[in-house]
Amino acid sequence: MLIRAFKSRPYDLAVNTIGPDDLRELIAWLRRYPRLTMGAETGRFQQAWSNWLGVKYSVMCNSGASANLLMYAALASAGLAGKRKVVVPATGWPTDIAPAIQFGWQPIMCESDPVTFGLNMASLETVLKREHPETVVVVHVLGVPANMTRLRELQRRYGFNIIEDCCASHGSCHQGRLVGTFGLISVFSFYYGHHMSTVEGGMVCTNDQKVYQHLLMLRSHGWLKDLPAAAARRVMKKYRVEAFHAPFTFAIPGFNLRPTELSARLGAIQLKKLDAAIDRRVANHQVYQRRLKGVIGFAPGVPGDRISSISFCAVARQAAERKRIILALDKHRIDTRIFTAGNLGRHPFWRDRYGVFTAPMADALYRGGFFLPNNQSLSAADIAYICDVVQKAVG
Ligand SMILES: Cc1ncc(COP(=O)(O)O)c(C=O)c1O
Structure with a gap:
């Protein structure tokens, strides 16, 4: 099936996947004067995305690059970054590396592979033996899945966290399994020209509850307000915070990388066509x-x-x-x-x-x-x- 799109030339690289029907649906929703800052729509889209991908938790943010920022920040915040050595791919996107530089990690670049253009596993093994990094960032380059079977073999042998960048590979599969379900954390972009778009937008996904809770706090100023009630109560008990103070208690140093409800609503509309x-x-x-x-x-x-x-x-x-x-x-x-x-x-x-x-x-x-x-x-x-x-x- 072909999908209608707004295009400027007959053979554009990127087209606007938000079509007239999507806009009509969005306008009908806007006529109801909904809340537009992050709220229930974002929650619903995150749940729908988790269901689509087959992961426990998804946290929407305002771009794929922000998702890259959050993946590094969450690893460090959850105490999983070790000595902060990270392998980054030579072929990928600059924001897969920029947070390592900005946060003072030690990035080690790895050669690309002729079969996938992603991480070359032989070169990676040499780096793993020499450098003992705690994190490996793998990019599924432009939709071609990296060799996750080999990467997981190396993970078993050398022990490191896998972070998957799937910003340009929605729906790609390695040996029948969707990319974005292999790593401790995976990220997606919903920018213009990607498989689906929320104008600007990104998603960070994980099955790890602790990482998830850190992502929720990091996305919004480091406050407790977005945490599930039980998790917030644990922090309040530990620091003897009274209930009235709880929502605006700042547990960790955070950012503001939130999406809008408009983007989340568009995401839910676009997901139907993904x-x-x-x-x-x-x-x-x-x-x-x-x-x-x-x-x-x-x-x-x-x-x-x-x-x-x-x-x-x-x-x-x-x-x-x-x-x-x-x-x-x-x-x-x-x-x-x-x-x-x-x-x-x-x-x-x-x-x-x-x-x-x-x-x-x-x-x-x-x-x-x-x-x-x-x-x-x-x-x-x-x-x-x-x-x-x-x-x-x-x-
Ligand atoms: C692999 C990869 N990572 C991250 C990004 C950043 O996504 P965004 O443009 O939504 O910030 C892109 C953008 O195309 C990308 O291709």
């Missing part, structure tokens, strides 16, 4: 893989995995080839851009502190990577057309 959007993206991704095999480089993924991609990431052999393809795409009004950040270790925020990170795969993605459109408004025929353009440009 599975259809995922099916379309999975089918489109398969067309790319079939048509571009042997034409251009891409991450095949672990055999048997389901790839619900945000965009299709292709890799040219050299800069000249990429240039040729980009010109052809532009001529045919097909949207493209560089491969996210390619190698994050080449960007100023990293190199100014730790020096340039060089590794063969991450550098190949930096030099040759580019995006091809995949979204729920594109049909298999659209994807076949884009593949024809790429194939002709490669020659």
